[in-house]
Amino acid sequence: MPCRRMLELMLCLFFIFLCSQTGLAQNATSSSSPQMPASGFFQTVGGDIGYVFASPFHLSRRSGLHLLAFTALTLGTIAYVDEPFDEEYAKEGHDAFYVAHKLAQIGQFYDDVSPIAFAAGLSATTLAAGLISKDKKLLTTTRLMVESSIMTLILTETFKGVMGRSRPYTDRGAHDFNFFKFSSDQGFQSMPSGHVSSAFAIMTVMAKQYDHWWVEIPAYTFCAGVAFQRMESRSHWLSDTIVGGGLGYWVGSTLVRHSAGVTEKSLFRPYWLGNRLSVTVSF
DSSP states (O other): OOOHEEEEEEEEOOOOOHHHHHHHHHHTTTTTOOOOOHHHHHHHHHHHHHHHGHHHHHOOHHHHHHHHHHHHHHHHHIIHHHHIIIIIIIIOOGGGGHHHHHHHHHHHHHHHHHHHHHHHHHHHHHHHHHHHTOOOOHHHHHHHHHHHHHHHHHHHHHHHHHOOOOOOOTTSSOOOTTTTTTOOOOOOOOOOOOHHHHHHHHHHHOOOOOOHHHHHHHHHHHHHHHHHHHHHTSSHHHEEEEEEHHHHHHHHHHHHHHTTTTOOSSSSSEEEEEEEEEEEEEE
């Protein structure tokens, strides 16, 4: 385990290096910018990070309703679907899930390579292609993929510790949560699925940046394959993959919207009242 964590740290540092190279390349092509390339890069990345982590306070009414529906779906899946689905799909391998089992083979490749190595390889490829072709959009996509991967990884690991959910292979049931346990035991790190969140974090950026069916269908099919593989191996419950997918999709799409300068009318407005933090809700 320590070796694996060291490898993940090294790859994260490699992500940051790729990010910096993208920022330098982008700023170098702009002769009108008076800022130093590194300064402009850190301002851009810092702004993206700050926007994502502050975005829960900038929910629009539509986004708030989506979050409410997503929460209801997740809770309903935990209560009524997780255990029957695990029994029929993972344990018994029912023929009704033939397509899902085939898609899981795609996810097996992702699992064998490891999510961080996959993200590093894809980012390096798109970075090289962007630099060679001098394609600013591809360079921006690379930066957004790197940022999305790192932020999703941080949020996923945090939520795993907070939820402390038992994995299916522990046979403790779908309702076994150990909140705020922050256990190092992998058996208690089921929700959300890190493989699924990382896959959605990357592919959502790609699909949103290149909004064409021939990009979106392969991207999200790949994500579905990752989710089915994680359930087939009994590493995750169905609701774990739903939460992981939602998390990765949210981070990726939020970054793309922010990069494009798209803003929404906030449902929540935080403000200071004396020595207290207050929030107003608009409808």
